[in-house]
Amino acid sequence: DPATAGCTGLTRVVCSGEALPYDLQERFLARFPAELHNLYGPTEAAVDVTHWTCVDDGSGIVPIGRPVANTELHVLDRHGLPVPQGVTGELYLGGVQLAEGYHRRPDLTGASFVRHTDGRGVTRRLYRTGDLVRRLPGGALEYRGRTDAQIKLRGFRIELGEIEAVLSAHPSVAECAVLLREERLAAYYVPAPGAAPEPASLAARLRAALPAYMVPTAWSPLAAMPLTHSGKLDRKRLPDPTAAPAGDxxxxxxxxxxxxxxxxxxxxxxxxxxxxxxxxxxxxxxxxxxxxxxxxxxxxxxxxxxxxxxxxxxxxxxxxxxxxxxxxxxxxRPGAAVPLAGGGVQPPLFLVHPVGGGVLCYREAAAVLGTGRPVHGLPAPGLTPGTPPAATVRELADLGLRAVREIQPAGPYRLGGWSFGGLVAYEMAHTLTEQGEDVALLALLDTGFPGTDGAPDTLLADFAEDLLRSAGLGMPEPLAASLAAAQAAGHEEDGLRTVRDELIRQDAGAGLTPGELARHYAVFRANTLAAAAYRPPAHRGAVHFYQSTDGARLGSARAWARAVRGPLVVRELDTDHYGIVRGAHIRETAKDMEKIMGEGLDR
Missing domain, CATH: 1.10.1200.10 (ACP-like)
Structure with a gap:
C-alpha cells in the first residue's frame, strides 16, 4: 500500500492475542521502520507473560519470546516432566501474577491451577495453559498449537498441533492442517508460491522429526484453506482425504x-x-x-x-x-537375533530385550542408528510358543552371546539394553571382557541396579503397566490395586483375565488369546525374578548410562558406580522410564551412542 510510506512517525507496534505469521512479520519489517513486538499470554496470568522483539532472521519462525518480569515458564510433558530443548510440550506458567482461580468454578480452578513438584522437590502453583510450545536454542519459546487438538489413534495419544508445527516449518508449505479422518491422520497443505512439494517428501520430513504413528497417511494439496467468516481455519469444510497413502x-x-x-x-x-x-x-x-x-x-x-x-x-x-x-x-532357534535395521558398513549394534522380552521398543533407535550400521535385537526365549523362559541373567547372557557371535564372531562388540535389558547387556559385556574381547560400547538405558527397583510383589500390576505403557496407553489406578490384591491372594489366572479385560476396554486386546497373554506374563515374571536375584560383577570396561529423571531410578547411577571399575559416563534425560526410548529422547540417545561408536572405529 503506497499509504504506508507516510507512516514516518510510527515507532513501535505490539501484537498479541493471535499467533503472528512469519510472512506478516516480513511484510511489516520491509515496509515500516518501526519496531515490531510479539507478546503472548492468557487472561489467567494478567494477559501477557512473554515478549519477543521481531527480527528478519530468515528462520521462518516468530517466537513468543522469553518471560517478562516475575514470570516463570515451564515446558512439561504429559507426565509433568520437563522436556528437552527443541521438544514440544505443554506450557505451564508460574509467578505472582497468576489469578486465584475461576469465580465460583472450583472444578475448572482445580483442573487448570495445579500444584507441581519439580525434580528438586520444590512445589509451585502453576497455571496449565493448554498451549503447546518448544524451547528454541536461544531460550525463546515457539508456539506450536493447542493440547485440546489431542486425539487418540490406535492406542497413541497424538497432538495434532505438533504435527502441524513440523509440517508448517517445511519451506514448500504455506499453510497446513492435520485431522483424524476415518481412523487415519489426514494432512492438508497449501504449497508455498512456486513450490509443488510431493507428499512423499513431506512425509519423509515428518518421519525425521516425529514417531511413525504421528505421520499422516493421507495427503491433500489445496489451493487455499477454507476459512470461517472471522478468517480462521474452518476444519469442518476440509474435503475428504486423498485415498492413497503418501509414498513413492x-x-x-x-x-x-x-x-x-x-x-x-x-x-x-x-x-x-x-x-x-x-x-x-x-x-x-x-x-x-x-x-x-x-x-x-x-x-x-x-x-x-x-x-x-x-x-x-x-x-x-x-x-x-x-x-x-x-x-x-x-x-x-529361541533367542536368535532379530534384524531391526540393515545396511551400512559399520560394525553391528546389539540391543537386548527389556523385561517383557520383546525388542519392538528399539525400532525408533534403530531408525536413527541403522542408516550406517546393522542393528539387531535380542529377544527373550519363552515368547515363541513351546519354548520356556530363561531363569537367570547369566543364562540370558549366554544365549545372547551365542546369537551375537553367529553374526559377529570377533570384537570389538557394541551392546546396549533398556531397563532389564541393560542387566543382560552388562553381564554379556563383563563375560566378553573377561575372555579378552574388546567391548567398544556398553549402553544402559535407565537400567535400575538390582535391589533398587523394589520387591517383586506387584508382578501382575507391573506386567499390566508394561503392556499398556508400551502401547502408549494409561494404567488406571484401580486396576493396579485390583491386580495387587489378586496376586496377594494367589489368584494370578484371575488377575490375567482382569488384564485382558482392561486391554479390551482400551481397545487394545481383542483377538489376544489367554494363552498368548499367559506366555508373555511367564516371560515377564521370569525376567523380573532373574533381575531380583542378579548380583552384577565388577566390570573393568566403560559404561554409558542414560538415566531418566522421573525419580524411580535416580539412585541407579550411584549404585552402578560402585560396581563399575572402568569409566561410568552418566547422561540425564528429562523424561520418564518409558519416554526414554521414544521420540526426541531416544533420537538424542541414539545419536550420542553413534558418536561413541564412531570414536571407537580406530580401536
Missing part, C-alpha cells in the same frame, strides 16, 4: 489368497483400508500390542507357532506371506 508408489494389491487374507487381518487390526502388500506394519500405525494381536491372528489362521519378533523381521504382508509360504511356521 501406490498401494500394491495382493497377488494370491494368502496375501489377501493377511491384508484383511491387517485392515481389521489397524482400522484402515487402502493398505498394500509392501506397506510397513509399524509405519501404518502398528505398535507392540497390535503386533502381538497380529501374530495371534496369523497363528490361529494358519496353525503356525510364530512369535512377535516375526513381525519385526517381516514387517510387510508380502514378507509375512512368503514366510508362511516357505513353511517357516516358527521363529527358528
Amino acid at each position: 508408489r501406490p498401494a500394491a494389491p495382493p497377488r494370491d489368497a494368502r496375501e489377501q487374507r493377511l491384508l484383511e487381518i491387517w485392515a481389521e487390526l489397524l482400522g484402515r483400508s487402502g493398505l498394500g502388500i509392501h506397506d510397513d506394519f509399524f509405519d501404518a500405525g502398528g505398535h507392540s500390542l497390535l503386533a502381538l494381536r497380529l501374530i495371534s491372528r496369523i497363528n490361529a489362521a494358519y496353525g503356525t507357532a510364530l512369535g512377535v519378533s516375526a513381525v519385526l523381521a517381516h514387517p510387510t504382508v508380502a514378507r509375512q506371506a512368503a514366510l508362511l509360504r516357505d513353511g517357516h511356521g516358527t521363529d527358528g
Whole structure:
C-alpha cells in the first residue's frame, strides 16, 4: 500500500492475542521502520507473560519470546516432566501474577491451577495453559498449537498441533492442517508460491522429526484453506482425504489368497483400508500390542507357532506371506537375533530385550542408528510358543552371546539394553571382557541396579503397566490395586483375565488369546525374578548410562558406580522410564551412542 510510506512517525507496534505469521512479520519489517513486538499470554496470568522483539532472521519462525518480569515458564510433558530443548510440550506458567482461580468454578480452578513438584522437590502453583510450545536454542519459546487438538489413534495419544508445527516449518508449505479422518491422520497443505512439494517428501520430513504413528497417511494439496467468516481455519469444510497413502508408489494389491487374507487381518487390526502388500506394519500405525494381536491372528489362521519378533523381521504382508509360504511356521532357534535395521558398513549394534522380552521398543533407535550400521535385537526365549523362559541373567547372557557371535564372531562388540535389558547387556559385556574381547560400547538405558527397583510383589500390576505403557496407553489406578490384591491372594489366572479385560476396554486386546497373554506374563515374571536375584560383577570396561529423571531410578547411577571399575559416563534425560526410548529422547540417545561408536572405529 503506497499509504504506508507516510507512516514516518510510527515507532513501535505490539501484537498479541493471535499467533503472528512469519510472512506478516516480513511484510511489516520491509515496509515500516518501526519496531515490531510479539507478546503472548492468557487472561489467567494478567494477559501477557512473554515478549519477543521481531527480527528478519530468515528462520521462518516468530517466537513468543522469553518471560517478562516475575514470570516463570515451564515446558512439561504429559507426565509433568520437563522436556528437552527443541521438544514440544505443554506450557505451564508460574509467578505472582497468576489469578486465584475461576469465580465460583472450583472444578475448572482445580483442573487448570495445579500444584507441581519439580525434580528438586520444590512445589509451585502453576497455571496449565493448554498451549503447546518448544524451547528454541536461544531460550525463546515457539508456539506450536493447542493440547485440546489431542486425539487418540490406535492406542497413541497424538497432538495434532505438533504435527502441524513440523509440517508448517517445511519451506514448500504455506499453510497446513492435520485431522483424524476415518481412523487415519489426514494432512492438508497449501504449497508455498512456486513450490509443488510431493507428499512423499513431506512425509519423509515428518518421519525425521516425529514417531511413525504421528505421520499422516493421507495427503491433500489445496489451493487455499477454507476459512470461517472471522478468517480462521474452518476444519469442518476440509474435503475428504486423498485415498492413497503418501509414498513413492501406490498401494500394491495382493497377488494370491494368502496375501489377501493377511491384508484383511491387517485392515481389521489397524482400522484402515487402502493398505498394500509392501506397506510397513509399524509405519501404518502398528505398535507392540497390535503386533502381538497380529501374530495371534496369523497363528490361529494358519496353525503356525510364530512369535512377535516375526513381525519385526517381516514387517510387510508380502514378507509375512512368503514366510508362511516357505513353511517357516516358527521363529527358528529361541533367542536368535532379530534384524531391526540393515545396511551400512559399520560394525553391528546389539540391543537386548527389556523385561517383557520383546525388542519392538528399539525400532525408533534403530531408525536413527541403522542408516550406517546393522542393528539387531535380542529377544527373550519363552515368547515363541513351546519354548520356556530363561531363569537367570547369566543364562540370558549366554544365549545372547551365542546369537551375537553367529553374526559377529570377533570384537570389538557394541551392546546396549533398556531397563532389564541393560542387566543382560552388562553381564554379556563383563563375560566378553573377561575372555579378552574388546567391548567398544556398553549402553544402559535407565537400567535400575538390582535391589533398587523394589520387591517383586506387584508382578501382575507391573506386567499390566508394561503392556499398556508400551502401547502408549494409561494404567488406571484401580486396576493396579485390583491386580495387587489378586496376586496377594494367589489368584494370578484371575488377575490375567482382569488384564485382558482392561486391554479390551482400551481397545487394545481383542483377538489376544489367554494363552498368548499367559506366555508373555511367564516371560515377564521370569525376567523380573532373574533381575531380583542378579548380583552384577565388577566390570573393568566403560559404561554409558542414560538415566531418566522421573525419580524411580535416580539412585541407579550411584549404585552402578560402585560396581563399575572402568569409566561410568552418566547422561540425564528429562523424561520418564518409558519416554526414554521414544521420540526426541531416544533420537538424542541414539545419536550420542553413534558418536561413541564412531570414536571407537580406530580401536
